[in-house]
Amino acid sequence: MDFGTVAKYSALHAKPPGLSSQYGTAGFRSKAENLDHTMFRMGLLAVLRSKKTQSTIGVMVTASHNPEEDNGVKLIDPLGEMLAPSWEEHATCLANAEEPELLTVLSDICQKEALDSQHDAFVVIGRDTRSSSKKLSQSVIDGVTALGGQFRDYGLVTTPQLHYVVCCRNTHGNYGRATVEGYYQKLSKAFMELMKQAATQRDCHVCLKIDCANGIGALKLKEMERYLPGCLRIHIFNDGLNGKLNHLCGADFVKEHQKPPVGLEMTTGERCCSFDGDADRIVYYYNDAAGRFHLLDGDKIATLISTFIKELLVKTGQTLTLAVIQTAYANGSSTRYLEETIKGPVQCAKTGVKHLHHKAKEFDVGVYFEANGHGTVLFSKTAEMKIRHQAENEKDNRKREAAKILENTIDLINQTVGDAISDMLVIEAILALKNLTVQQWDAMYTDRPNRQLKVKVADRRVIDTTDAERRAVTPPGLQEKIDALVKKTTWARAFVRPSGTEDVVRVYAEADTQENADNLAHEVSLAVYCLAGGVGEEPKPVV
Numbered sequence: 264m265d266f267g268t269v270a271k272y273s274a275l276h277a278k279p280p281g282l283s284s285q286y287g288t289a290g291f292r293s294k295a296e297n298l299d300h301t302m303f304r305m306g307l308l309a310v311l312r313s314k315k316t317q318s319t320i321g322v323m324v325t326a327s328h329n330p331e332e333d334n335g336v337k338l339i340d341p342l343g344e345m346l347a348p349s350w351e352e353h354a355t356c357l358a359n360a361e362e363p364e365l366l367t368v369l370s371d372i373c374q375k376e377a378l379d380s381q382h383d384a385f386v387v388i389g390r391d392t393r394s395s396s397k398k399l400s401q402s403v404i405d406g407v408t409a410l411g412g413q414f415r416d417y418g419l420v421t422t423p424q425l426h427y428v429v430c431c432r433n434t435h436g437n438y439g440r441a442t443v444e445g446y447y448q449k450l451s452k453a454f455m456e457l458m459k460q461a462a463t464q465r466d467c468h469v470c471l472k473i474d475c476a477n478g479i480g481a482l483k484l485k486e487m488e489r490y491l492p493g494c495l496r497i498h499i500f501n502d503g504l505n506g507k508l509n510h511l512c513g514a515d516f517v518k519e520h521q522k523p524p525v526g527l528e529m530t531t532g533e534r535c536c537s538f539d540g541d542a543d544r545i546v547y548y549y550n551d552a553a554g555r556f557h558l559l560d561g562d563k564i565a566t567l568i569s570t571f572i573k574e575l576l577v578k579t580g581q582t583l584t585l586a587v588i589q590t591a592y593a594n595g596s597s598t599r600y601l602e603e604t605i606k607g608p609v610q611c612a613k614t615g616v617k618h619l620h621h622k623a624k625e626f627d628v629g630v631y632f633e634a635n636g637h638g639t640v641l642f643s644k645t646a647e648m649k650i651r652h653q654a655e656n657e658k659d660n661r662k663r664e665a666a667k668i669l670e671n672t673i674d675l676i677n678q679t680v681g682d683a684i685s686d687m688l689v690i691e692a693i694l695a696l697k698n699l700t701v702q703q704w705d706a707m708y709t710d711r712p713n714r715q716l717k718v719k720v721a722d723r724r725v726i727d728t729t730d731a732e733r734r735a736v737t738p739p740g741l742q743e744k745i746d747a748l749v750k751k752t753t754w755a756r757a758f759v760r761p762s763g764t765e766d767v768v769r770v771y772a773e774a775d776t777q778e779n780a781d782n783l784a785h786e787v788s789l790a791v792y793c794l795a796g797g798v799g800e801e802p803k804p805v806v
């Protein structure tokens with residue numbers, strides 16, 4: 264490794280002195296103009312990680328649900344998972360090293376990780392549609408080449424597509440072909456098989472309106488359309504031609520505001536969904552006859568998928584453990600419903616798919632979803648083997664058919680990370696196979712009214728949490744205040760946590776009525792504002 268070249272290139276991507284950032288919930292996020300040095304350095308780090316793991320590493324340039332002016336970077340580990348936590352620390356040190364310290368920090372990482380500099384390094388790079396992404400991905404490439412790594416630039420891709428590609432490359436094609444086309448082919452083949460199995464049960468011509476948040480999802484769905492069977496007619500909205508990325512649209516907006524995105528007209532009962540800016544999250548919704556908006560978020564998706572898999576496992580006679588992993592944001596009704604129906608573990612992890620993914624791996628089948636619509640299903644190698652074997656060899660027709668449906672579900676789900684396109688196809692297949700309308704799916708349980716708010720504080724790190732983020736340890740007095748507020752509201756629950764992707768503190772509250780949930784969220788916001796150093800205007804009541 265030629266550190267002289269690194270020094271030369273780094274001068275072209277110099278870090279503004281004093282600027283500091285942290286590898287957060289999903290990598291680095293900031294205003295795009297502050298990220299050039301971080302991108303260059305993540306190119307360097309990806310080379311080191313590739314040498315360490317002797318595998319291809321991915322670097323995705325995106326700020327997902329954040330506004331267009333922001334950008335960010337997510338590093339992808341060999342099997343398509345998020346970067347290992349110990350390397351998140353290296354990432355933060357490297358990103359924050361002042362220019363004269365950079366080479367020392369680099370060699371410290373090499374030493375700590377006992378890296379063999381002779382190993383080759385290969386990095387794949389992708390980016391979302393933000394106007395800043397092209398230039399920033401060039402900075403990543405400069406970092407990779409400065410350390411002598413090789414790379415392939417996949418250009419505009421969804422985040423989950425890059426995760427898929429990384430996994431394919433490192434499993435020598437076992438997971439699929441390491442191209443975007445390979446992704447379309449793998450998913451559409453499995454989807455068509457499932458729709459064929461569903462067609463024997465009913466005529467399943469479905470129309471789905473999709474809000475793509477004016478992001479990369481629109482481009483990729485348009486590419487994928489020709490691979491999809493005629494029984495699923497998709498209509499793409501907010502495709503980025505006119506609107507602004509994530510502005511008044513997208514999964515995060517719909518979930519947070521509990522209302523439809525702009526740019527998508529809904530008639531009664533029409534099935535609609537929203538992706539987020541890099542297409543790794545999805546939520547569904549519809550309007551009922553009274554014009555009331557119904558949201559089917561990550562909790563409802565987890566419920567649909569896990570009960571479907573549970574039923575199939577029962578039919579096959581397989582004794583595989585099925586667990587569902589949620590976060591503190593999971594609606595209380597969903598947790599109760601899941602505990603009663605899947606009769607397996609329902610666990611709570613910290614926010615961030617990396618935490619849920621990690622827990623889900625402990626089971627034969629681990630379904631994980633955040634309420635915001637980010638999630639997937641993991642099948643252990645043993646589970647996958649048993650199911651595939653049964654689908655091939657089972658003599659009992661009913662059991663074999665169930666195993667085949669499970670096998671196709673395994674192929675349709677993107678097991679590397681939450682994936683809006685893959686999740687959407689899984690949901691559509693399940694609704695077709697179970698002959699369910701979106702209204703029937705929604706009726707599985709009723710969400711407890713809830714509200715999510717954001718509070719601006721001077722330094723959100725003053726809030727520290729425990730118990731999977733359900734309780735605040737600091738600042739002093741905050742948890743006691745929340746406890747007192749919760750106590751005086753019926754069926755209530757509330758918590759606060761610092762966001763790892765935005766400069767805000769997030770507040771969540773649920774209660775017996777929407778009014779009570781709104782009031783509780785507001786009062787908790789005021790407590791955060793007063794006790795955690797709120798800045799700007801005092802939080803206003805929810806209207």
Ligand code: G16
Pocket residue numbers: 288289326327328329539543544614615616617633635637761762763764765769
């Ligand atoms: C990222 C993470 C998600 C997380 C979300 C919000 O999503 O991948 O796991 O739920 O941020 O995190 P926080 O509340 O810490 O800001 P995305 O879609 O923005 O990459």
